Amino acid sequence: MKKILFAILSILIIGSAFIGVVTAQEEYLMKYSHVDIADPFAGTTGAYCAVLKSEVERLSGGRIKVEIYPNGQLADEGSSCEQVRQGTIEAANISSGTLASVYFEKLGIFDMPFTFSSREVSRRLLDINNPFTRKLVEECLEKTGIRILNLVPFGFRHLTNNVRPIRTPDDMKGLKIRTMQIVPHMKLMESLGATPTPIPFLELYTSLQLKVVDGQENPFSNIISQKFYQVQKYCTQTGHLLDSGATIINEKWFQSLPDDLKVALIEADRVAQATYNGYGALLDATGLEKVISLGMEVYSPTPEEMAMFREKAVPYVRKWMEEKLGKDFVAEYLAAVKAVEDEIKAEMESLK
Numbered sequence: 001m002k003k004i005l006f007a008i009l010s011i012l013i014i015g016s017a018f019i020g021v022v023t024a025q026e027e028y029l030m031k032y033s034h035v036d037i038a039d040p041f042a043g044t045t046g047a048y049c050a051v052l053k054s055e056v057e058r059l060s061g062g063r064i065k066v067e068i069y070p071n072g073q074l075a076d077e078g079s080s081c082e083q084v085r086q087g088t089i090e091a092a093n094i095s096s097g098t099l100a101s102v103y104f105e106k107l108g109i110f111d112m113p114f115t116f117s118s119r120e121v122s123r124r125l126l127d128i129n130n131p132f133t134r135k136l137v138e139e140c141l142e143k144t145g146i147r148i149l150n151l152v153p154f155g156f157r158h159l160t161n162n163v164r165p166i167r168t169p170d171d172m173k174g175l176k177i178r179t180m181q182i183v184p185h186m187k188l189m190e191s192l193g194a195t196p197t198p199i200p201f202l203e204l205y206t207s208l209q210l211k212v213v214d215g216q217e218n219p220f221s222n223i224i225s226q227k228f229y230q231v232q233k234y235c236t237q238t239g240h241l242l243d244s245g246a247t248i249i250n251e252k253w254f255q256s257l258p259d260d261l262k263v264a265l266i267e268a269d270r271v272a273q274a275t276y277n278g279y280g281a282l283l284d285a286t287g288l289e290k291v292i293s294l295g296m297e298v299y300s301p302t303p304e305e306m307a308m309f310r311e312k313a314v315p316y317v318r319k320w321m322e323e324k325l326g327k328d329f330v331a332e333y334l335a336a337v338k339a340v341e342d343e344i345k346a347e348m349e350s351l352k
Contacts, residue, residue, distance in 0.1 A: 028064045028257060030056070030249075030265075033080050034093035035201050038070035042225045044154065044283065045093050045245065046070065048276040055268035060261050072202045078102055078181065080248075085146055087250045096151055096244040097182035103144045106136060106325060107246075109333045110151070111184035113313045116242045117341065119281055122153035124340045126244050132336035147254055149247040149269050152276050154219060155284055156239035160232040161215025162208070165299050167236070169193055169312045178204055178216040184317055185217075188240065191316035192309065208232060217241075220287020221280070229294040237288065237300045238309060245276075 032052070036045035053066040075083055080092035081102045100107035116122040124130065128137050128151060137148045159166055161175055173193035179185040186196035197213050207213055208231040215232065217240070223229060247269065254262065292298050301309070322330050 026063055026258070028060075028253075028261065030064055030066045030090040030253075031069060031074070032066060032091045032093070033069045033072075033074040033083070033089050035072040035077055035080075036070060036093070036222075037225050038068070039225075043221050044152075044276050044280040047279045048093070048152075048247075048272045051275045052268055052272035055271045056265055059264035059268050064257075064261055064265065076200050076202060081146070084248050084250050085144065087252055089250075090253045091149070091247060091249040093245055093247050095154070095180060095182065096148075096246040097180060097184065099140070099144075099146070099148075099246060099248065101182050103146065104140045106329065107140065108182070108184050109136075109321065109325060109330065110244045111182055111241060112321060112330075112333070113184075113188050113240050113317055114310045115334075115337060116153075119153050119156075119242065119277070119284065120344060121337065121340050122242045122244070123277055124343070125337055126151040126153060130336065130340070132333065141251060145251050147249045147251045149249050149266075150273055151244045151246050152273055153280065154243050154245045155221055155280055157217045157219055157241040157243060158223070159215060159217050159236045159238050159240070160223060160228060160234060160296070162211070162231065162233050163214050165234050165236070165297065167299060167301060168305050168308050175215055176213045178207060178213040184321065185241070187317045187320050188313050191313045193312075204228070205231065219284065220291055221283040223296075224287065224290055224294070229291055229296050233297060235291055235296045235298045237298060238306070240309065240313065 032049060034045050034049065036043050038046050040046040040050040049068045049070070053068060056064050056066050074080070074089055075092070077094040077098040080089070080094055081099055083089045084092050085103070096107045097111045100111070110126070116125075126133060128134055128148065133151060137151075141147050159177070161177070163175060164171060166172060169192045175194045176197050177189050177194040178199045179189055179196045180201070181198040186198065189196035199207050199213065204216060205226055205228065208216065208228060216228065218226075218228065223235070257265065288298065318330060
């Protein structure tokens with residue numbers, strides 16, 4: 001009898017040890033890279049990451065550990081795309097236009113200027129459950145092996161420079177304006193008479209300080225958090241783009257997760273997106289007064305002056321997009337934007 005009890009006890013001990021090994025094997029690490037500052041109260045990406053980490057680790061019961069690497073510690077945006085694709089890092093936040101420039105050109109459609117009348121229109125159109133966007137996300141995954149977990153509106157972009165106030169497109173002539181390495185952004189600057197000069201985000205402050213370029217364009221949140229106001233005197237509130245941020249993840253890593261952890265990651269992302277969108281709207285709303293208080297001279301163009309910017313930029317960039325992406329695809333995108341606008345309008349009418 002003692003031998004039988006000893007055998008049973010041995011099996012239980014060995015079985016417990018085996019279960020412990022299996023449990024350890026079911027833990028996963030997600031390294032998440034981005035180029036923005038870490039402070040969750042100073043920028044949307046930092047806020048998103050703080051909530052994502054907390055929610056992923058909570059909903060997964062600690063089986064997924066999230067490590068956040070801000071300030072380009074691991075890579076700039078272009079390199080992040082490559083590292084995510086190769087699986088060197090599991091996830092990154094980038095501009096959707098960066099992914100378009102590197103691997104999947106169609107994503108550049110979201111960088112058509114003066115498209116979104118509000119952050120809400122952009123949020124609904126970029127939601128990966130929107131039919132247009134869902135189809136694009138699935139095509140990107142099929143062609144690149146990169147899963148787009150989300151697309152979110154980053155912020156309305158405005159012009160700054162250190163030469164003169166910009167009131168109309170004529171004031172842009174001869175200025176060297178830094179852009180991202182995103183072709184639609186460069187085409188936009190060309191259309192306004194400026195010389196687009198791509199410079200990595202992490203090198204931008206120094207480039208402005210050394211006058212490598214005359215100006216740049218970014219949302220108020222970046223102008224403030226990156227202290228561009230220290231090296232730029234003039235700001236023009238053009239809101240010419242409401243560009244989109246994207247969280248991309250390595251598909252092989254995602255598919256390695258058990259189904260319950262996939263669900264946990266997706267749910268955590270939806271919660272973090274709410275933070276991103278809400279805080280982004282707050283930073284947009286308070287940014288104008290903040291940059292003025294920091295010493296910048298801000299000019300808000302009149303409706304007539306804004307019409308001049310649109311008349312120069314929209315046909316020029318749209319023509320380029322139609323040549324590169326196809327007229328039907330561009331028309332499909334604009335129809336999707338209008339469908340969202342109509343949906344919002346109908347909702348507002350129903351509340352009267």
